[in-house]
Amino acid sequence: MATMIQAIRLALHVGETRLGVTDIFGEDVGAPLGGVFTGTQGLETAWNTPLDERGIVGTAIGLALAGQRPVAEIQFCDYAFNTIDLLKLAGNTYWSSGGDWNVPMVLMTPVGAGIRGSIYHSHSFDATATRIPGWKIVMPSNPRDAYGLMLSAIVDPNPVMFLMPKALLRLKGKPSDLLPGEPEDDKQLASMIDAPLGDRSAWKPRWPDVQELYIPIGESRIARPGSRVTVLTYGRNVPMAVAAADELAAEGIDTEVLDLRSLHPYDWPAIAASVRKTNRVLCVNEDTEVTNFGEHLIRRIVEELFYELHAPPRLVAGAHLPGIGLADALEMASVPQKDGIKTAIRELAAHEP
Amino acid sequence: MATMIQAIRLALHVGETRLGVTDIFGEDVGAPLGGVFTGTQGLETAWNTPLDERGIVGTAIGLALAGQRPVAEIQFCDYAFNTIDLLKLAGNTYWSSGGDWNVPMVLMTPVGAGIRGSIYHSHSFDATATRIPGWKIVMPSNPRDAYGLMLSAIVDPNPVMFLMPKALLRLKGKPSDLLPGEPEDDKQLASMIDAPLGDRSAWKPRWPDVQELYIPIGESRIARPGSRVTVLTYGRNVPMAVAAADELAAEGIDTEVLDLRSLHPYDWPAIAASVRKTNRVLCVNEDTEVTNFGEHLIRRIVEELFYELHAPPRLVAGAHLPGIGLADALEMASVPQKDGIKTAIRELAAHEP
Amino acid sequence: MSTSSRPTTHPVSVSAPPRLAAETCLQIYDLMLRARVLEERLITMYKQGDGFFWIGGPGEEAFNVPLGLLVDKGRGVDHDFLHLHYRSAATLLAMGADPVDALRQMKNVASDPYSKGRNFAGHFSVREWNIVPVTSPIEVQYSIAIGTARAQRKAKGITVVQGGDAGTAEGDFATCMVWASRKGAELPVLMIVTNNRYGISTPYAGQHGYEQISDRGKAFGIQTAVIDGNDPEASYAALKQAIAYVRNEKRPFLLEAMVSRLRGHSSASGANLVKDEIDCVARFEERLIERQILTRAEIDRRRETYTNELAEAAKHVRTEAQPTPESAFDYIFAERNLVGEDN
């Protein structure tokens, strides 16, 4: 089973060999490193840029305007905050030009906490991203979705942001989620596509003959079906919420976990259907809680489904703090943990209108 | 009666003569222009920077770290989106250094639509600003509040963002809201402190002996008392909401308009009190509606005051569009207008639980 | 064409501006005049309430017309990409744009082909000619130009990027130089700075540590030149040389053109005529009369004709439909890939 980072690499390989991707670039994205998380190892078109995020985003926009299909990486989303103006431009060019120019670029960037990354390797980007109109925003929670969403991102004629939950990048998928064409033995896969330690100058990947698999942008996935409470989440918090739900099942609380996968456009029909079924909803994400994307979902749910609700909707999100501290206790207190999710689900389930 | 922009200028004059402000700077902030909205005309310490927003914010942070009290301007908030990383730094320095360094700077910037400013002179900044922990965020809706909030911003030991609703900058205050020490005749005031058209090289302002007046950061103001519906708003939408409420009074709908004035920290006790009284709440602001600060308020209201609500809370905000178009019809369709606010209030008032 | 006071690191041989043939002079002059008359019409529209804001390029015609004539116009990487700024109407006209379209954008009517009534005057966009949308945020075009130039490393086209003097203080100007001059990965980009010695109200003096902005290119090994952008013949010669260099060498060139700002910054500063600035159109007229290529009477006739044409056109534009409110919601997401269609 491919890990998420391997799945992304395989998708980029399909991109550059079959879908017209000409440039995959960013800081340390090319040889010898192939990305700080190994996402771009061995790719033909991967190259190292200067240390300049504005140049990276600008280059991506320019390549896209020239009709190419660039995939750019910002090494950590923590370092994308000096490029918001350019991201806004990428998002508004089609609209501002009255439909004259579209901008078919992909921007990938690792997000979130969970690796003891301290203040500048723990940022989330989902709330900020959803505030930039004209972008499609996706965030996978498992290798298969990562693969299929990346392929969809590449062929989409619009700018697509691909948020990589960094705490999940090295986790393997389920055996049932084998990518089409992926070797069944994960050791074999690793020996084919993971660069060796040490000198890599002579190394070349041997790519398995993986096939296309598109996860449509805008479609959510029921990560765990349930009837009593709905959890709306994405990325790193999906397995966390599923684990919480599984544990709560022993207490007789049957929780549905919806993995949004796409943050914009998001899957409103699926959200509404789940809320209509459970009448109780919890939004979970890691971004800071003031002016948070989960608050958007709650606002819309309240506006459209008020009388379906048997309990006030809840948000479990990152604390409104200037940073996520390095020490364990600080990080744990700053972003959602399984126990906090369980408590919130329990309270929602117990709540009688 | 001073206009809002005159009130800001008077506050900056107090700042540089009595509160230790050493540098007021930004693009075209110094002579001869004194700011594209005239906010810094005639000030002793105002100077013109290079055309470089990152340098402006960086300079402000550095001056603050050196123990000074800088006031920096970004000419239009539309051009602050390449500095979010620096704004985040200003907001996290105190926290990251474990209380070692505070950053006593003020950043002022005009925001919002209403002047036919097209795509890049119509942006709002409130949602983005409230997503930057460590900042205090204020936004006045009238000259007196502008004056008092600016003075509070200057003496605050933390970074304070002063959002200037550009559509209101030239509106005069109410006679009852004379600033302390302001001449009663507004023509007289203008002749004293407004730079003449044409050659200004010999001009010097004659400053009235205005006195200090501090509007505490974090305190809201009831712009219009009412009992049936609460409107939570700020800046340009305050007079709009008051006008809507006044018109609706004829229909027998008694609306309370709360002018938040401070977006962070915001006045939760006052908000809660008003919602407890009216049981119906509408948030109004101009920023785009997905991941919007009004959604935060609604989330908190739902979380803490669910059973006080007799109707689903509503948001009237900017459309989730890549830009605000120049043509009248486009701008009107993109940001809240009085009629839309009236409709929402009417629906809330009519709503029976 | 005068080179900058300090020596260039890779000196370009810049000869005295050759006289252009009478025919070329006439072509350039005619376009300069048309562009000037267009700007005057736009200002009049603004002053008469037929538009909310004016910004444009009166004072840059002598440079911008040759630019428009000399680029390889077309679509895709084998033609030149243009990342212009908001004073580029003359370049558009020289490339063949219909001046009425500029009036349409001024009046923000639905038929505005550049932005469908959404953007300010001067914010052009012509995909058929590789003119990427002009942006309001200053200098971002220099970061974006890297991308089109990269796409052209093996193509026939080059990338042209243009902006003002004050804007070079933004990091994006440096970004363009850093990325365009990477050893072994140089980019075919012509960087143009149109230096009118002002950013809105702020004079050049006091904001810049170098003598000439283009000096900044030298450390990067970028070819540089400073020219009199008020002289159409000097501009034509310099641009021709710079474009040929970029096209043949596939390396960057930084060209600084000293120009005028004849109507101040924009309508926000009144858009009135500024004294003490060289008027390139008037100066070129004198030269053409002196060389007996045109007479004052012919000049007056032309100006009158163009002025009347545009006055008529403005009347017509006034009757065109404004965008509907619902149209604000058009063009958020593209359904198909326009830019890649036949690249």
Place this chain on the structure above:
Amino acid sequence: MSTSSRPTTHPVSVSAPPRLAAETCLQIYDLMLRARVLEERLITMYKQGDGFFWIGGPGEEAFNVPLGLLVDKGRGVDHDFLHLHYRSAATLLAMGADPVDALRQMKNVASDPYSKGRNFAGHFSVREWNIVPVTSPIEVQYSIAIGTARAQRKAKGITVVQGGDAGTAEGDFATCMVWASRKGAELPVLMIVTNNRYGISTPYAGQHGYEQISDRGKAFGIQTAVIDGNDPEASYAALKQAIAYVRNEKRPFLLEAMVSRLRGHSSASGANLVKDEIDCVARFEERLIERQILTRAEIDRRRETYTNELAEAAKHVRTEAQPTPESAFDYIFAERNLVGEDN
């Protein structure tokens, strides 16, 4: 000290590095050794699981120690402000910092005086000495340094800002030069680039169009020099000269020091010893032995002593309390103005 290959616009007279007095050599060497031993201890802590991440400056001691010795240490505008980067432990030690505090930050204990267990190793902050917080985002310190330097235009202190080679591609590096060299408003800022020829895995070659990064300063009229940062005597001499220039002339200086990266980028790349890089400590030891200032035995003894001291200290730090969860909510807003207290 070798000057860059291209002439500086305002040449600095840079003499061959003078031999420093034996006493000064010993002082510098001792601090270099202490700094090296500290980095080794930090790496050991990381490898033993006593910390989540290591980044630091083994290979920069010969430059960073003289810097720490030569700045005017203190609080407020009449002393020097330091905007350092994450490889600056040796500078801190030379200024008198307790190495145990670096261990505390490594172990993210509550007693970490630099960040209270919040930030990565090497992210120093000492308000008493004008050491502003080291930032993780690369290069922003160059934009912020403008502000402290501006506050010092009439003061005795100067501003020192330091960063790596790769980071100069960010616009902030250009911003610093633009703002520091404005004619008539020059700023007293010493810009330092510590060039180790890498940004993480990306080599210098292929990313830069100039020969030396400091060449970029020349167009701005900024004094520049390139020095061998592996030579403590050359570094001392160059820094002394540069600091004196900035202090006396109240103008910027751009100093590029060629240094080594002895343990790779950080713990993320293994933090193992890198071959083929000059080890400035070993090289200086040879010089000191040759000049009979120290013997190998004395050196070994010192190293052993410092190593043992820090091993003990690390054991102690391991017992110190971690921050409490609630403490995450401390220091969001300041109640009083610390930075302005007695300025």
